[in-house]
Amino acid sequence: MQLFLNATSPYARVVRVAAEELGMMQQIELCWTDPWSDPQALLHINPAARIPALLLEDGRSISESLLIACYLNSLDPGSRLLPAAQLVDCLHLAGLGQGLMDASFATVIARKHHGGESDQTLLGSRRLRAIERLLKQLQTDWLPSGSTPHLGDLVIAVALDYLAFRMPECNWQQRYPSLASRHALLAQRNSFSGSAFV
Numbered sequence: 035m036q037l038f039l040n041a042t043s044p045y046a047r048v049v050r051v052a053a054e055e056l057g058m059m060q061q062i063e064l065c066w067t068d069p070w071s072d073p074q075a076l077l078h079i080n081p082a083a084r085i086p087a088l089l090l091e092d093g094r095s096i097s098e099s100l101l102i103a104c105y106l107n108s109l110d111p112g113s114r115l116l117p118a119a120q121l122v123d124c125l126h127l128a129g130l131g132q133g134l135m136d137a138s139f140a141t142v143i144a145r146k147h148h149g150g151e152s153d154q155t156l157l158g159s160r161r162l163r164a165i166e167r168l169l170k171q172l173q174t175d176w177l178p179s180g181s182t183p184h185l186g187d188l189v190i191a192v193a194l195d196y197l198a199f200r201m202p203e204c205n206w207q208q209r210y211p212s213l214a215s216r217h218a219l220l221a222q223r224n225s226f227s228g229s230a231f232v
């Protein structure tokens with residue numbers, strides 16, 4: 035399998051972390067890609083020109099980070115990323131994490147293309163409020179899920195890392211110490227230390 039990714043995409047990192055947690059990295063070739071330059075190889079497997087995208091051995095492809103993670107999980111006999119007994123909690127948390135990632139990523143992209151004033155627009159301020167509400171909700175809802183992290187844990191931890199990387203002024207570590215301690219436990223895993231944003 036080939037995974038199209040770059041080193042700063044939080045969405046691609048979710049897939050990398052998921053693959054590492056499932057012990058599948060040996061089966062995946064990493065294809066470093068700049069999606070913004072519309073490379074043909076990426077457009078061929080994902081016309082949306084977005085990463086991550088996964089190309090399977092038989093030529094079929096899957097886009098969207100959570101769908102790729104679901105596919106990789108389906109190859110795992112233990113279904114470790116989506117444990118049946120915790121499915122609703124896991125999906126609930128994955129949704130909150132994805133919401134945090136979407137609002138943060140859109141904020142970063144708007145600032146890059148339209149300047150810091152984009153934060154004051156209707157959509158910009160809406161995104162910032164969403165980030166604050168999500169952090170607050172996660173502080174209540176993100177509880178330890180056992181020794182093996184599930185997909186919800188991974189998505190949240192990547193989203194928090196992305197916030198620290200691109201929006202350090204948010205300073206969630208000081209403001210939400212329980213999130214910081216939950217995050218610290220995951221950050222020390224190989225899947226996270228080996229895929230840090232650069």
Ligand SMILES: N[C@@H](CCC(=O)N[C@@H](CS)C(=O)NCC(=O)O)C(=O)O
Pocket residue numbers: 042043044045046069070082083084085086097098099100139
């Ligand atoms: N919902 C998608 C989001 C993917 C996404 O936005 N990827 C960004 C990189 S972080 C991208 O490729 N952007 C290029 C573009 O939008 O043209 C997912 O979960 O995979």
